[in-house]
Amino acid sequence: MNSTASSTAEGFERAYGYAPEGVWAAPGRVNLIGEYTDVNEGHVLPIALPQCTRAAASARTDGVLRLRSREAAGAGTAELSLAALAPGRVEGWAAYPAGVAWALREAGLPVGGADVYVESDVPAGAGLSSSAALEIATALALTELYGAACDRPALARLAQRAENAFVGVPCGPMDQTASACCTAGHALHLDTRDLALRHVPFDLAAHGLRLLVVDTRVRHALADGAYAARRAGCEAGARALGVRALRDVPYGELDAALARLADAGVRRLVRHVVSEGERVRRVVALLAAGEPRAAGPLLTAGHASLRDDFAVSCPELDLAVAVANEAGALGARMTGAGFGGSALALVEETAAEAVGGAVTAAFAAAGHRSPRVFAAVAGGGARRVCRGGE
Numbered sequence: 059m060n061s062t063a064s065s066t067a068e069g070f071e072r073a074y075g076y077a078p079e080g081v082w083a084a085p086g087r088v089n090l091i092g093e094y095t096d097v098n099e100g101h102v103l104p105i106a107l108p109q110c111t112r113a114a115a116s117a118r119t120d121g122v123l124r125l126r127s128r129e130a131a132g133a134g135t136a137e138l139s140l141a142a143l144a145p146g147r148v149e150g151w152a153a154y155p156a157g158v159a160w161a162l163r164e165a166g167l168p169v170g171g172a173d174v175y176v177e178s179d180v181p182a183g184a185g186l187s188s189s190a191a192l193e194i195a196t197a198l199a200l201t202e203l204y205g206a207a208c209d210r211p212a213l214a215r216l217a218q219r220a221e222n223a224f225v226g227v228p229c230g231p232m233d234q235t236a237s238a239c240c241t242a243g244h245a246l247h248l249d250t251r252d253l254a255l256r257h258v259p260f261d262l263a264a265h266g267l268r269l270l271v272v273d274t275r276v277r278h279a280l281a282d283g284a285y286a287a288r289r290a291g292c293e294a295g296a297r298a299l300g301v302r303a304l305r306d307v308p309y310g311e312l313d314a315a316l317a318r319l320a321d322a323g324v325r326r327l328v329r330h331v332v333s334e335g336e337r338v339r340r341v342v343a344l345l346a347a348g349e350p351r352a353a354g355p356l357l358t359a360g361h362a363s364l365r366d367d368f369a370v371s372c373p374e375l376d377l378a379v380a381v382a383n384e385a386g387a388l389g390a391r392m393t394g395a396g397f398g399g400s401a402l403a404l405v406e407e408t409a410a411e412a413v414g415g416a417v418t419a420a421f422a423a424a425g426h427r428s429p430r431v432f433a434a435v436a437g438g439g440a441r442r443v444c445r446g447g448e
Contacts, residue, residue, distance in 0.1 A: 062112060062179070063443040070114035070175035073126045073135065077446055078114035078175070079203060084194035084440035085110045086180035087187045087236035088271055088402055089393050090245055090260075091353075091360055092338040094368060096230030097289045098296070098331045099251040099303035101338045104232060105260055105436040106240035107271075111178040111191035112443065113155075115199040118171035123159055125152045127176040140171055145224045154189055155196040157224030161216045162197065167206040174199065181430070183277030185394020189225075190233035193217035194440045198238075202442060210439065211253045214238040228289050242438040247342050251305065258345045260436045265350055268410045269402055272382070272417055273430040274374040276398030285395055288327060288368065295319060295328040304328060309336040330367040334360060354389025354404045361391030361401075370396025374426055378403075378417050385409070385416035402434070 063081045070078040085106040092102035118124075123143075125136040129151070136152040143160040155174060162169045174196060180188040197217050201208050208216070214234040221227050221234075231250050240246045244257040262269055296304050299315055307315050312332045319325045337360050341353045361379050365371040375392040382390040382403035390403035405413050414431040421429050 060443065062110075062177075066112040066114045066175065066177045067444065069128055069177055070116075070173070073175045074116075074124070074173045076116070078173075079116040079446040080199070080442055081112055081114045081444045082195050082199040082202070082440065083110040083112045083443045084191045084198065084237045085240070085437055086191045087233060087240070088269075088400070088434050089232065090402070091341045091357060091391075092232075092334060093360065093364055093393070093395075094288065094292070094331060095305065095334050095338065096232035096248075096250040097228065098292050098305050100305035100331065100335045101342075102232045102248050102250060103245050103258070103338055103341060104236040104240070104248070105245045105434065106236055106439055107180070107186060107434055108437045109179040109181075109186070111176060111180055111188065111195045113174055113176050113195040113199045115172050115174045115203060116446070117203045118173060120171055122171045123156060124173045125155050125176070126174070127151055129176070129178055129182070145226070148224075151192075153225045154192045154220070157220030158193050158196045158217055159200060160224050161220040162200060162206070165216055167201065167204075167208060169200045169204045169206055172200060172203060181273055183398065184273045184275075185392070185396070185399025186271070186273075187233040187237060187394075189221060189227075190217065190237045193220055194234055194237040198440050198442070210238040211235065211255070215253070228286050236439075238440050240437065240439040243436055245345065245436060251303070258342055260345060260350075262350060263407070265348075266407050267350060267388075268405050268407050269434045270382070270405055270410060270414055271393075271432055271434045272378045272401045272403065274372075274378060274398060274400060275427045275429060276372060276374050284370075284397055288370070291324050291327045292331060294321070295324045298324065299328070304331040305335060307332045309333065326367040326369075330363045333363055350404070351388055354387070357389035357391045357402070357404060358383060364392055364396060368396070372396070372398055374398070374421070374429075375401050377420055377424060377426070378429065381417050381420040382413050385413045387413050
């Protein structure tokens with residue numbers, strides 16, 4: 059058992075007084091390109107992060123779900139009846155794992171009660187999918203504890219349903235699918251309409267490159283309505299254009315489509331989504347051709363679109379992107395849903411320290427909190443990291 063899994067198992071034993079049956083881990087993710095395309099049935103390109111959420115768990119026979127978290131230690135233990143779970147009845151962090159149990163059972167999977175203890179290294183609110191990591195770690199633990207057959211894409215869909223219907227966040231399937239299905243050394247090219255997966259080589263070190271993540275420490279909250287408002291605007295645009303989803307608007311016909319939209323706000327949302335879909339296509343092609351350096355300008359263009367058309371950036375994200383590019387990055391952009399969270403920068407390995415230092419210095423000069431800057435390496439998806447007694 060590695061040290062982090064051991065820590066989580068020990069936390070479980072302190073919380074419940076006995077050893078867990080196992081520990082499961084699910085990673086956060088950083089999205090290279092393809093923001094807000096997943097809620098428009100489009101294409102995305104995330105990688106899994108080394109940072110994970112770990113769930114130590116054991117089955118119970120009484121239909122009770124007990125939940126405890128290191129990160130929410132002050133909240134104590136949530137004790138819930140599985141039979142009574144329903145949307146709107148659980149608040150706070152516990153809604154995410156409780157929603158997973160509800161979604162699994164609603165789908166007919168034979169999962170029962172459990173004691174679950176959670177620890178996480180994925181920063182909450184940083185745009186790195188801490189909620190999806192929590193959901194997938196819980197889902198994998200519950201299904202494996204009860205021998206419930208469920209493949210990884212289906213597990214991701216059920217975790218997404220938990221977040222949509224139980225928690226109330228209308229997210230697309232990208233985050234949960236990345237956490238469940240990514241493979242080490244690859245980016246995940248995901249078609250969010252049919253969940254078709256393609257693992258694209260993403261070994262930046264082999265090209266002398268690095269991907270820096272800048273956690274601005276500005277925390278977002280997706281359930282506050284801003285995310286939902288943009289999704290609703292995209293759906294309005296699709297209706298006005300007579301398509302099922304904005305992914306069905308060809309990039310070559312974007313100008314003609316925009317001319318048909320009377321609402322300026324909807325036009326901006328449509329312009330972002332359709333042009334972002336084209337940026338995903340181009341980045342995938344560049345990675346497949348072994349030309350990751352050429353993807354840099356597409357990252358920067360994606361940030362401008364998110365900032366100006368989708369209006370989901372913030373001063374800290376804009377500063378991180380601008381300074382990273384000025385300091386020599388090949389390209390940079392915000393990642394995640396925005397309103398805070400993280401940015402990423404594609405840099406030469408030899409320039410990584412200088413770029414990170416320049417961003418940190420710029421934050422200090424602007425009076426912002428010091429950002430957390432780290433290199434992201436494409437990791438693997440969710441997995442069981444130990445069994446009871448190991």
